[in-house]
Every structure is written in structure tokens, then in C-alpha cells.
Amino acid sequence: xxxxxxxxxxxxxxxxxxxxxxxxxxxxxxxxxxxxxxxxxxxxxxxxxxxxxxxxxxxxxxxxxxxxxxxxxxxxxxxxxxxxxxxxxxxxxxxxxxxxxxxxxxxxxxxxxxxxxxxxxxxxxxxxxxxxxx
Numbered sequence: 138x139x140x141x142x143x144x145x146x147x148x149x150x151x152x153x154x155x156x157x158x159x160x161x162x163x164x165x166x167x168x169x170x171x172x173x174x175x176x177x178x179x180x181x182x183x184x185x186x187x188x189x190x191x192x193x194x195x196x197x198x199x200x201x202x203x204x205x206x207x208x209x210x211x212x213x214x215x216x217x218x219x220x221x222x223x224x225x226x227x228x229x230x231x232x233x234x235x236x237x238x239x240x241x242x243x244x245x246x247x248x249x250x251x252x253x254x255x256x257x258x259x260x261x262x263x264x265x266x267x268x269x270x271x
Contacts, residue, residue, distance in 0.1 A: 191242050201235045206232070
């Protein structure tokens with residue numbers, strides 16, 4: 138039984154993230170999204186609540202916006218037979234849309250995608266020569 142056929146009460150946080158339309162994320166990327174929100178992959182989405190679910194969605198959109206914009210495809214050939222599977226290309230417009238959707242959700246819950254870490258400000262530099270201060 139695939140994840141798409143699960144009843145809502147059976148869906149996990151991991152199922153939810155994998156079900157958001159966008160590029161396929163690695164298992165590691167999904168694990169990082171869940172870890173950031175202190176959510177286990179097997180946690181029921183029913184028990185997580187709307188806020189956590191929407192913030193997981195926003196975090197997933199940010200992860201989508203960081204996927205490289207490289208067109209991917211795989212081509213197999215055997216004699217006269219050829220088969221090509223394409224993955225499409227992620228455009229900058231796609232990335233802007235995902236970031237905008239994430240920002241809307243973050244704003245709703247008072248969060249931001251921008252770092253609030255320490256900032257470095259250039260204040261100039263004093264030069265010491267021969268014991269004199271300039």
C-alpha cells in the first residue's frame with residue numbers, strides 16, 4: 138500500500154513531507170526538516186497540530202528552493218532501443234514561489250527564514266606605528 142492511500146489518521150510526519158508536491162528530497166533532507174521541529178518521522182500528523190504541520194510545510198518549501206536548478210535525465214540505449222526518463226528543470230521562478238509560500242507561513246507564526254545570528258559590523262581599524270596611535 139503506497140503512502141497516498143493511507144487514511145489521514147495513519148499518516149505520519151514523514152508521509153506528509155513526502156506528499157508535498159515538489160522535487161524529490163533526500164532522506165537526509167527530510168530527516169533534517171523533522172529534526173529542526175523536534176518531530177519524529179513516525180509521529181502522527183493528527184497529533185502534531187496545525188501549527189507544526191504548516192511549519193513543516195514551510196521548511197519543506199525552503200528545502201525545495203535550495204535544490205540545484207540542474208535539468209536531470211537518465212537515458213538508456215541498447216541497439217536501436219532508447220529510453221529517456223526526465224526529471225524536468227527547477228526554475229528560479231519555482232524557487233521564488235516556494236520561498237514566498239514559506240515566508241507566508243512563517244509570517245503567520247512569527248518566524249522568519251532570515252538568520253537572527255550575530256552580525257559583523259566594520260568599524261575601521263586602528264594602525265599602530267612606532268608606538269604612536271593614529
